Amino acid sequence: MTVPKEYIPHEVEPKWQSSWDMSKYHFDWEDQSRPQYIIDTPPPYPTGNFHIGNALNWCYIDFIARYKRMRGYNVMFPQGWDCHGLPTEVKVEELHGITKNEVSRAEFRKMCKDLTSQNIEKMRETMMRLGFSIDWNNEFVTMEPEYFVKTQKSFVQMYDINRIYQSDYPVNWCPRCETAIALAEVEYDSRDTSLNYLYFDDLEIATTRPELLPACVAVAVNPEDERYREHINDEVEVPIFGQKVPVLADEAVDTSFGTGVVMICTFGDKQDVRWCVKYDLPVRKAINKNGRMTDVAGKYSGMTISECKDAITQELSDKGHLYQQETLEQNVGLCWRCKTPIEILSEPQWFVSVNDDEIHNTADEVNWHPEYMKTRLKNWTDVMEWDWCISRQRVFATPIPVWYCNKCGETMVAKEEWLPLDPIQTEPPEPCNCGSTDFEPENDVLDTWMDSSLTALHVSGWLSEHELRLPTQIRPQGHDILRTWAFYTILRTKAIKGIKPWEFILVNGMVLGEDGHKMSKSQGNIISPDEVVGQYGADAFRQWGAVGGTPGSDVMFRWKDVVSASRFMQKVWSIYRFSMTHLEEFVPDSSDMAQISQENLSLVDKWLLSKLNKLIESVTTSMDKLLFDEAYKSMRTFAWEVLADNYLELVKSRLYGKDPESRKAAQTTLYYAIDTLIHVLAPITPFFAEEMYSRFKEGSVHEQSWPEVNELLIDNDVESKGEVIKDIASNIRRYKSDNGMALNAPLEKVEIYSDVIGNNDIEEIKGATNSEVEVLSGHPQIDYKPVEIKPNMGMIGPKFRDKAGSIVKTLKSEDPEKISKQADEGKIVVSVDGETIELDPDSVEIEKEAMSSGRAVDVMDVDGTVVVVIR
Known part of the structure; x- marks a missing residue:
């Protein structure tokens, strides 16, 4: 079969994408003969844009899935879609120019569902282009009844065991989105605000929230603050609004902030909530769900929060209650979706109770990669003060x-x-x-995390006709959703089934732009996977994912890495093309490297096979540890440096030669090298590997077994000797190149003085150097004859530098042996323009030529082996 000179991914990849039988990737629920490997795949939000961060994560998943199938596992690589949520509602409102309240609930949900279905199709196309071996038989869509029925049943089950309850309790609220949000959905940003100093009767307080004066229910001082001890248990009047509030003593008051007197409102922040619970304070709701002031605010009722803040601040100033303002940098909690500052409102909501110890203990049962990500999850658990609010005031979500x-x-x-x-x-x-x-x-409807936190249960067969296969084997996910998806999945799986959700969790980082910043539209540094695939193909993109694949760490996208990956494939293709010209009619004695006969193999053949089996060993270890970068680098080093740069150069003469046994040994070795390389590349470059395999053997490489290590072929002594052969040939090729000789130009003779190799080991050196080669014992008898004197101009005195040209000419014309003898005697005397000049011996360099039996020769030290080249 003719192998084209160029590898063209845009011709190869669509061919295999359309011809692969995806049913080969289906998980067999009935198979008990193979170990299961169920992947709790992240269900992306269907925006229509399968972005580069998604693509990186799915590359990792596909590397694992393809590798585990080749290792004999019954693999499930399911695909889910986490459909419900606020972003879709907002997009539908934008596209149709409506609000959710302007059409019926059913009609609005249909609009959301239609948009989501369209977006899923777009993202599915990108995933197929990237060559992901997804088990589409186990696809799930959270907005479909077949899935959200499980969400509803989990709600009922957790309610029955008192893990879900309803309560009128303060929650984080977004006035713009008009819904409660969980603590994990709150983002923080630094913003400048005004710290306002006010008179409260005889006390002075500082506050950033004057609009919450109508919601003030107490003020607090530190009991150790001598300035205010006499006011403890007094009452003070709130300016403008007039309500009398108690002065409390609490050690949590920061005496160094503002005046050391704190206004307690319902609710300004988390500390207000703590104090209200601790001291059983009344609730005065000054802000409603729409972010407007309530009747509690009196004449300011109906104003927005910002309008009210400005108006009250002005009135405080006009009436002399405001005596000072200063700018303060403040960490503000924002809604994750619209970036509006959140409020804390007390409304009836549904909650899941959080058991911190249960989260900690379950996290300890799971293997984390990298390990430090477990600490992040535990730290998040420890800072949670409220239970998980799961009710949302939206439309497109699972009904409660x-x-x-x-x-x-x-x-x-x-x-x-x-x-x-x-x-x-x-x-x-x-x-x-x-x-x-x-x-x-x-x-109200359920938080979308109530859907997605069930994925481990769902893919393992919970509430289905199949036997439950929990725990799953691995959860791959980004570190940005540790506090949501990982946290909630552990909580829910443990609460419902009392089992850990996974054996292993793989946490990947985010993708950064080439400028080192997080990709964003505002930065102008976004790269889409489709753009990369369009230029260089899916396998080049996947190699970028592998080479940057250090789990846990953020990965920078660099075009040069993709270009490098493309060049590597072309290099391997060239290796493959050359090899196939010598293997087209070749039939190995056994297709299994474990059955290889070493009888007629040369030292270099054995050297390569030892390297090849160490490659299998190394890549297997790296893949088992999910160190994709190490696995890929091992493959690249072997293909480029070991196979292409050295072995092929050494065995070309045997492959083209007329000795049938020697040629067959080289073909056998090359056959196993190419076959193994195709197999180990398959998980990372599936299209490329399949194209090579299709011209090499019958069937699909993705249905083959992972190569096994043949320990009998690993021989460190053989490798040491092989390295000597390789280095000698490499040095002689470099010698020819440095001396302007053609690489196939013959040399009169090459003498090798070595105790490591013998004359039976040098067939490849003869072929590679096109020369007579002999291995000798001992050391060469070499004399050195001076042939040229070079002055070191920096060490010749300034008096003679203007005569440099004459000095160089004179030195070259002098008898080198005479000059050498003078140097031994401690002086060099030359004549320049009739003037005698004495030079310091350190100011000249005496070049000598090696001589053997009266002939000029070149001598090389190749890692302790002396090589004499006779031209």
Whole structure:
């Protein structure tokens, strides 16, 4: 079969993408003969853009999936789509020029669902182009009833064991999105604000939130602050609004901030919540769900928060309550989606109770890579002060399966057999305990993490016709969602089944632009996977993922890495093309390297096979440890430096030669090298490996077994001798190049003085140097004859530097042996323009030529072996 000179990925990759039988990647639920390997794959949010961070993570997953299949595992690489959530609602409102309240709930949900389906198709196309071996038989879509019924059943089960409850408790609230958000969804940013100093009767306080004066329920001082001890348990009047509030003593008050007196409002921040609970303070709701001031704010009712802040600040100033302002840098909590500053509101919400010890202990049961990511998760667990708020005031999400009896007020939670359902569209199948059938449905929906935190349970067969296969084997994910996806999955899996969700978690970093910054539209440094594939192909992109694949660390995208990957494939293709010209009609004695006969192999053949088996050993270890960068670098080094630069140069003469046994030994060695290289490249460059394999053997490389190490072929002594052969040939080629000789130009003779190799080991050196080669014992008898004197101009006195040309000419014309003798006597005397000049011997360099039996020769020291070249 003719192998084209150039490897063209844009012709090869679409061919295999369209012809691969994806059913080969399906997980066999009935197979008990192979060990299972279930991957708890991240379900991306269907934006329509499978971005480069997604692509990097999926490269890692595909490396693992393809490798594990070749190692004999029953692999599930499922694909999910985490559909529900606020971003889709916002996008639908933008596209249709509406708000969610301007159309029916059902119509709005349909718009969201249609957009999501379109986006999934776009992202699926990119994933196929990148060659991911996804088990589409186990695809799941969280917005479909087949999936969200499990979310609803998990809600019911956790409610029944008191892990889910409803309470009127302060939560983080986004006024712009009009919904509660979880603590994990709060982002922080540094912003400048005004610190306002106010008079509270005889006390002075400093606050950044004057708009919360109507919500003030107390002030606090530190009991150790002597300035205010006499005011403890007094009452003071809140300026403008007039309510009387107590002065409390609490050790949490920072005496160094502001005036050392703190205004407690319901609620300004987390500390306000703590104090309100601790001292059982009343709740005065000054801000509503829409971010407007309530009736508690009096004449400011209906204003936005910012409008109210400005108006109250002005009135405080006008009435003499405000006596000082200063700029303060403040860390502000923001909504993750719209970046609006969050408020803390007390509203009836649904919560999941968090058991810190359970999270810690389960995390310890899982193997973490890298290990320090476990500490990040534990640190997050330790700083959580509130339970997980799971109710959202949105539309496109899993409905909370709950009704409220209008007669007695009882909460009716759906039974599992009633699910899936939407309580807004479905009446309870049975009456309330009080006998009433008059119900009010729950309008809130579930946090989308309630869907995605079930992925480990879902892919392992929970609530299906299959036997539960929990724990899964691996969870690959980014470090940015440790506090959400990893945290919530551990919490939910442990609560529902009492089992850890995975055996292993692989945490990858983010992708940075070439400028070293996080990719973003504002930075103008975004690169899409489609752009890279369009220019260099999927396998070049995947190699970039592998070479930068140090789990946990952020990865910089660099075009030069992709270009380098493309060149590497062309190099391997050239190796392959050359090899196939010598292997086309070759049939090995055995296709299994374990059965290889070493009887007719040369030292160099054995050297390569030892290197080859160490490559298998190294790559296997790296892949088992998920060190894809190390695995890839091992393959690259072997292919480029060992195989191409050395072995092929050494055996060309044997491959083209007429000795059938010698040629067959070289063919056999080359056959196993090419076969192994194709196999180990397959997980990282699936299209490239498949194209080579298709011209080499029948079938698909992705259905073959991973190569096994033949320990009998690993021989350190052979490798040491082989390195000597390689280095000698390499040095002679370099010698010819340095001397302007053609690499195939013959030399009269090459003498090798070595105790390591013998005359039986030098066939390849003869072929590579096109010369007579002899191995001798001992050391060569070499004399050195001076042939040229070079002055060191920096060490010749300034008096003679202007005569440098004459000096050089005179030195070259002098008898070198005479000059050498003078140097031994401690002086060099030359004549320049009739003037005698004496030079310091250190100011000249005496070049000598090696002589053997009266002939000029070149002598090389090749790692302790002396090589004499006779031209």
